Amino acid sequence: MKELFPAKQVMGFVFSLILTVIALLVYYTDMSFAVGMTILLVTAFIQAFLQLVVFMHAGESKEGTAIYTNILYGVIIAVVTVFGSLLILIWDM
Amino acid sequence: MEFFQRFAIPHPSPAIYASMVAIALVSIAIVVGLTYFKKWGYLWHEWFTTVDHKKIGIMYLISALLMLFRGGADAIMMRAQLATPEAKLLDAQHYNEIFTTHGVVMILFMAMPFIFAFMNLIVPLQIGARDVAFPRLNALSFWLFFAGAMLFNISFVIGGSPDAGWTSYFPLAGNDFSTSVGTNYYMLAIQISGIGSLMTGINFCTTILKMRAPGMTLMKMPMFTWSAFIANIIVVFAFPVLTVALLMGTADRLFGANFFTTANGGMDMLWANFFWVWGHPEVYILILPAFGLYSEIISTFSGRNLYGYKSMVWSMVLISLLSFLVWTHHFFTMGQGALTNSIFSITTMAIAVPTGVKIFNWLFTMWKGKIRFTVPMLYSIGFIPLFTIGGVTGVMLAMSAADYQYHNTMFLVAHFHNTIIPGVVFAMLAGLTYYWPKFFGFILNEKIGKLTFWLLTVGFVLAFFPMYITGLDGQARRMYTYSEATGFGPLNMVSFVGAALMAIGFVTIVYNIYYSFKNSPRNIGSDPWDARSLEWATHTPVPEYNFARVPQISSSQTFWDSKKNGHALFKGEIEDIHMPNKSGVPFVMGIIFFIVGFSFVFALWVPAVIALIGVFVCMTLRSFEQDHGYHIHVKEIKETEAKYGEVLNSEDRPRTTTRV
Numbered sequence: 103m104k105e106l107f108p109a110k111q112v113m114g115f116v117f118s119l120i121l122t123v124i125a126l127l128v129y130y131t132d133m134s135f136a137v138g139m140t141i142l143l144v145t146a147f148i149q150a151f152l153q154l155v156v157f158m159h160a161g162e163s164k165e166g167t168a169i170y171t172n173i174l175y176g177v178i179i180a181v182v183t184v185f186g187s188l189l190i191l192i193w194d195m
Numbered sequence: 196m197e198f199f200q201r202f203a204i205p206h207p208s209p210a211i212y213a214s215m216v217a218i219a220l221v222s223i224a225i226v227v228g229l230t231y232f233k234k235w236g237y238l239w240h241e242w243f244t245t246v247d248h249k250k251i252g253i254m255y256l257i258s259a260l261l262m263l264f265r266g267g268a269d270a271i272m273m274r275a276q277l278a279t280p281e282a283k284l285l286d287a288q289h290y291n292e293i294f295t296t297h298g299v300v301m302i303l304f305m306a307m308p309f310i311f312a313f314m315n316l317i318v319p320l321q322i323g324a325r326d327v328a329f330p331r332l333n334a335l336s337f338w339l340f341f342a343g344a345m346l347f348n349i350s351f352v353i354g355g356s357p358d359a360g361w362t363s364y365f366p367l368a369g370n371d372f373s374t375s376v377g378t379n380y381y382m383l384a385i386q387i388s389g390i391g392s393l394m395t396g397i398n399f400c401t402t403i404l405k406m407r408a409p410g411m412t413l414m415k416m417p418m419f420t421w422s423a424f425i426a427n428i429i430v431v432f433a434f435p436v437l438t439v440a441l442l443m444g445t446a447d448r449l450f451g452a453n454f455f456t457t458a459n460g461g462m463d464m465l466w467a468n469f470f471w472v473w474g475h476p477e478v479y480i481l482i483l484p485a486f487g488l489y490s491e492i493i494s495t496f497s498g499r500n501l502y503g504y505k506s507m508v509w510s511m512v513l514i515s516l517l518s519f520l521v522w523t524h525h526f527f528t529m530g531q532g533a534l535t536n537s538i539f540s541i542t543t544m545a546i547a548v549p550t551g552v553k554i555f556n557w558l559f560t561m562w563k564g565k566i567r568f569t570v571p572m573l574y575s576i577g578f579i580p581l582f583t584i585g586g587v588t589g590v591m592l593a594m595s596a597a598d599y600q601y602h603n604t605m606f607l608v609a610h611f612h613n614t615i616i617p618g619v620v621f622a623m624l625a626g627l628t629y630y631w632p633k634f635f636g637f638i639l640n641e642k643i644g645k646l647t648f649w650l651l652t653v654g655f656v657l658a659f660f661p662m663y664i665t666g667l668d669g670q671a672r673r674m675y676t677y678s679e680a681t682g683f684g685p686l687n688m689v690s691f692v693g694a695a696l697m698a699i700g701f702v703t704i705v706y707n708i709y710y711s712f713k714n715s716p717r718n719i720g721s722d723p724w725d726a727r728s729l730e731w732a733t734h735t736p737v738p739e740y741n742f743a744r745v746p747q748i749s750s751s752q753t754f755w756d757s758k759k760n761g762h763a764l765f766k767g768e769i770e771d772i773h774m775p776n777k778s779g780v781p782f783v784m785g786i787i788f789f790i791v792g793f794s795f796v797f798a799l800w801v802p803a804v805i806a807l808i809g810v811f812v813c814m815t816l817r818s819f820e821q822d823h824g825y826h827i828h829v830k831e832i833k834e835t836e837a838k839y840g841e842v843l844n845s846e847d848r849p850r851t852t853t854r855v
Contacts, residue, residue: 179432186523187468187472189538194534
């Protein structure tokens with residue numbers, strides 16, 4: 103019976119609910135923009151990773167490495183694009 | 196009547212009216228001709244509904260050639276206008292429209308379909324697959340591209356062409372400064388064909404990762420397949436940026452959004468930023484498959500395997516990453532600080548390193564090789580020095596401080612034509628000549644081909660090298676005329692002569708196809724060039740299932756091994772082959788997308804909404820469709836194979852190699 107119980111998924115579900123609640127608190131409590139934004143960004147990235155690993159089963163098939171390489175490549179390009187744009191248009195303009 | 200006034204041309208001229216009449220007459224002639232010769236059924240069953248990668252590739256090829264002539268006509272008009280000071284051939288507005296459409300047509304509707312044509316034709320054959328991973332999606336990609344291309348091309352007779360440059364910078368491209376529907380055409384047409392490109396990217400990444408023949412590890416893939424793979428990865432990562440930017444631009448123009456305006460918190464520079472986040476990787480999407488074609492051709496006609504296979508692969512991987520790190524070099528003068536410009540200067544110069552590695556690898560492939568000077572090889576040999584000059588001027592432009600001098604001058608125009616024409620256009624023509632026999636069963640005439648090559652090369656040098664000089668002297672790009680006192684006149688006349696030679700060169704290609712169709716011998720066997728990679732290991736023309744038996748791979752030039760080193764390419768018995776069914780849905784969706792695009796351009800919301808619903812209906816129907824494909828049975832395969840009258844085997848393959 104123990105093997106049949108999807109402990110990982112249930113834990114993941116509970117954890118994703120907790121993350122959502124934390125993110126919601128930013129709206130309901132009074133805090134500075136910087137703090138609120140930091141909380142939102144951190145919870146968002148953990149949430150996305152959680153969904154990918156637990157519910158979208160990244161890494162469970164034999165193409166696991168390919169999937170993570172792909173995600174890493176995507177993240178690098180996204181980060182470069184976002185921070186590059188910020189550098190060009192705001193920080194160094 | 197008032198309703199129809201929106202379709203009128205804002206800046207009419209006799210030339211445009213003449214084109215309208217010509218388009219109408221040609222369309223009528225095509226319809227009448229097809230009906231008279233009873234070809235509608237043939238067209239529908241063999242081409243419009245096909246999901247065969249070879250036929251889709253040929254349709255891409257024909258579209259690309261058509262667009263080459265459309266863009267070429269624009270080019271020759273521009274050069275004619277600039278040939279003499281203060282010429283009156285075109286006015287400022289028409290000149291703006293022509294350089295805009297020239298850029299868009301050449302990059303997005305000529306070069307892109309050309310590389311997609313070669314990917315479609317070659318990649319499944321090179322990896323020993325029956326088709327691409329998602330054949331119907333592939334057809335949809337083509338029809339979306341075609342719908343986008345046609346939407347863009349009707350702009351100059353209905354409603355007016357876009358006139359804000361192929362980069363379409365805001366605020367110029369906003370409603371305040373671009374009042375005609377031209378820029379709407381730009382946004383919608385590129386959006387539609389861009390969705391097609393993105394699907395092609397996903398399709399080919401999957402195909403190359405999942406459908407390689409047994410034994411073909413990643414590092415045993417032929418070089419063209421590698422280049423197509425890397426290019427498609429860039430497509431998948433770069434095109435979404437364009438999609439979003441175009442969506443925001445469309446929202447600005449049609450729905451009064453303020454993403455790129457100069458008021459209400461909008462930022463016009465953001466468009467330039469987004470455009471080049473996509474735009475710079477885009478040039479590598481074009482050049483990498485071209486590099487792949489050159490690799491195949493140089494190794495075949497040097498009679499040697501490709502020098503430095505691994506370094507070729509790694510340099511392409513590095514180029515793909517670096518291509519995302521350099522976009523700011525397109526707008527060094529926009530106003531950002533020295534720090535930013537320095538960072539992007541360095542990343543830009545860094546790209547010269549992997550590119551240089553590739554140049555040396557090609558040179559070393561030819562080193563001590565037994566070179567056959569065929570037409571494809573001539574293009575490849577011409578490419579190396581000419582492209583290197585373009586690369587060197589690129590490094591000049593990469594120095595951000597010096598760029599203030601070059602920016603927006605003809606120097607830049609000379610530079611990027613110097614990389615794109617010998618880099619991409621020569622590769623496409625080399626590939627066209629090289630792969631022509633595989634798909635059409637005869638070789639293009641070598642004599643006329645060589646004439647074409649020399650006309651294009653001499654024409655290219657005459658047309659673009661003078662621009663380096665006038666550019667450094669301060670001739671601005673995109674200016675429709677100049678005064679005699681500037682002294683730009685004589686060099687611009689030389690450019691015009693060069694452009695005219697190139698135009699003649701392109702006409703000789705058409706003549707060559709006609710001449711060779713009439714006169715070339717048809718008994719050329721399946722391997723006319725004595726080539727090395729897998730696409731030559733099947734019959735000519737290629738049967739619909741590509742390979743009767745799945746090939747067994749030993750190295751990156753497994754076909755050469757089977758010819759010279761006794762590698763057994765095909766083993767085992769012929770079995771039933773599973774093939775995808777034809778479908779008319781992609782064609783219908785292409786038409787629906789065309790209607791969506793056209794309705795959005797003119798803000799006709801009722802047809803736009805109805806057509807968009809049509810798109811979702813097509814997608815829903817597909818979701819509920821049970822389509823398991825069909826099987827070609829052993830008996831049928833054996834009959835087809837027997838018809839070719841040659842046995843494809845490692846020992847006794849036909850030796851009808853044409854030595855040119």
